[in-house]
Amino acid sequence: MIYNDASLSFEVTSRTKTNIHTNIQYSTRDIGTAKITFKLAKDGDPLPISNATHGKLFMRMADGSEFYVNMEVGDALGGVLFYVLTDDQIRHSGTVMAELYVSYDNGQSLSVHKFSFEIDKALIDANIAPLAEYYIEDFEDLKADINKTTDEINQTLNEIKAKFNEFENIETKAGAQEKANAAEANAKAYTDLHTVKTDNPHKVTKAQVGLANVDNVKQAAKTDFDTHVADNVRHTTADERTKWNGSQLVKITNDIGNVLVSIGDTDDFYTKITQSGRRFGTFYSTGKAANAASTNSTRGFFHMTATDSNGLGTFGYVIAVDWQNNMFTNYLDLNSGWQGWRRVLTSSDLSPAWNNVTLINGATQDTNRPFKFSVSNNVLMLRGSFGTLPAIGTSVAKFTNKPTQLVDFVVPTIGSYGTARFALTTDGDLRYDGMAANDSASVSRVSFNIGIPLW
Incomplete structure (x- = not known):
């Protein structure tokens, strides 16, 4: 993918967070390519991004539109988050005020920094053609607009033509009166003729006249009753009633299918x-x-x-x-x-993935036996080696998986041999506490093969 990428570096701190006016400028034509990358640090080190960490970005556009979106992780160990503006968001030109947050599953949240950037309106999106009432992006759109206008003109012409036809059918007051008088004379002649007739012109029968004296109810024939009684589709059989009465009567969900x-x-x-x-x-x-x-x-x-x-x-x-x-x-x-x-336990618990440990404070990896970690069933497992031990009491690595209490342990050393003392603190620090009694501090590397419970 090709991106118009802008990078910002923020330090997570409680010091004054003044709004940063960046020199970032996108175009309303940067569709699907306007990408902002954030590199977050805490106390000089990259801020680790775990599954419990969520980056959030709030944007207030120049026209007042607001968006609150989830960030994506670029580099979890390097503290890198990024976001690509959507097609709808990039069309809001002007100055965008934004603020970056980091939230955690335990309810904690950090405001990282406020900043602003620009979205410039591309010439193709600007209303610079006073003779054009609509924005035409391609020929097909232009063709569709012309056809629509033509249809509207034809409809108007047809309506005007119909009005002229109505005008042609309008007659004078005298002509209308003459037609009304003729219709009235014809109606009177027909009525007079019908009034003197005595031969029952409408053919009314005695049965019709006497209907008010009887119940006008149609009785079903016996064959209809027999057919209804034999209809097993409409009636429940004894076997069906027994089956229904013996069915499960206790619900396992509520009435609309949600949990009970x-x-x-x-x-x-x-x-x-x-x-x-x-x-x-x-x-x-x-x-x-x-x-x-x-x-x-x-x-x-x-x-x-x-x-x-x-x-x-x-x-x-x-x-x-x-x-x-x-x-x-x-x-x-x-x-x-x-x-x-x-x-x-699942197959992933029984065969966990191993990840390289990021060493700090001068500790160096052993290239042949790299220092790695894995977490399975709430146990932090360590294996591999590293050399160049730091000063006593110094952390050599930082883990997001933390025990509920301090764990002390020892591991063997290579070189002058002996054992080195370490501790995993409740803050997730793997701390070097020196060599065991009577052991030499001159070693080429230390060797780990241990599991540390985190409960």
Whole structure:
């Protein structure tokens, strides 16, 4: 693809964010090519873009039109986002005021910077031809307009012609009076003749005259009744009635096909399910509900097979799927209660993808055994090597996957041998804490092959 690309670099900071008047200028003819690329940094380093990070761009056009759109990721590790203006947006010429935001799934949001750019109206889009009432983009449009104008002229001529025809048919007052007098004379002669007739000119019968004395109701013939009784399409048979009476009588959705049970932020998942009693049903739950399967919203089904004296479910199971296609199961037993959520592992969990670790603060990759990471089933796995250790207490890498508490561990070293001490902090920093006791600090590289739980 070919783009008219403009690049802006922004630092995410709490310092004064004055509006930046950029020298970016597009044309209203930059259709599908007007691209703005943003390079975001935090504390001097690229701002990592994860699946939980969302770039948003707000634009107020010169004519007052407003657009609030989602950005696309250009380089997740390099903090690069971009947006290509749509065909409708690029036609709003003039100065565009814009502001860039970054939001996260946990509810946090950052205002990165305000800026402005120009959309210049191309000559082909400008109203510079005072003799032309309409904008004609190509010959076919011109041809269509000419044909339309011709049809309108012909219609007007036909209407004028019809008016002249009406004028030709207009007669004088005297002529109209003469015709009216003749019509009146003819009508009177016909009426006088009809009045003196006594031979029943309309052929009225006695039956017609006596209809008011009887019920004018048509009775169906016996054959019609017999046909109706034998019609099994209109009547329910005994077998059909038995089948319908024995069918499933408990709904699994609401009346319009949505979920049967809705579980909100302030609800308890277990309570809402058991309150449904003995049944098979569907549900929706937010990720904030107590005892929810996931911090993401989930949908699924449940089956309670028994109830207590209060009508609450006592035995059954639940299957939930969140919007990231992760599946969870849970089981309720009267004696031991809910067994707890278990996530169903997929092939991608069992065979995760490995990614190169971005090293910082002077740490260097080992080209033959690159330092890589993978995340599977809430475990951060590290393998490979790097050399040139930084000063003690310095971070060598930054991960977006963070443990809930500090994790200390050691890894072997190559060179003078020994072990090096590391820690993964709750901020996601992989910190070098020095060599183990009595080990040499002179090493050529360190070797990782470890899994770190993140719960």
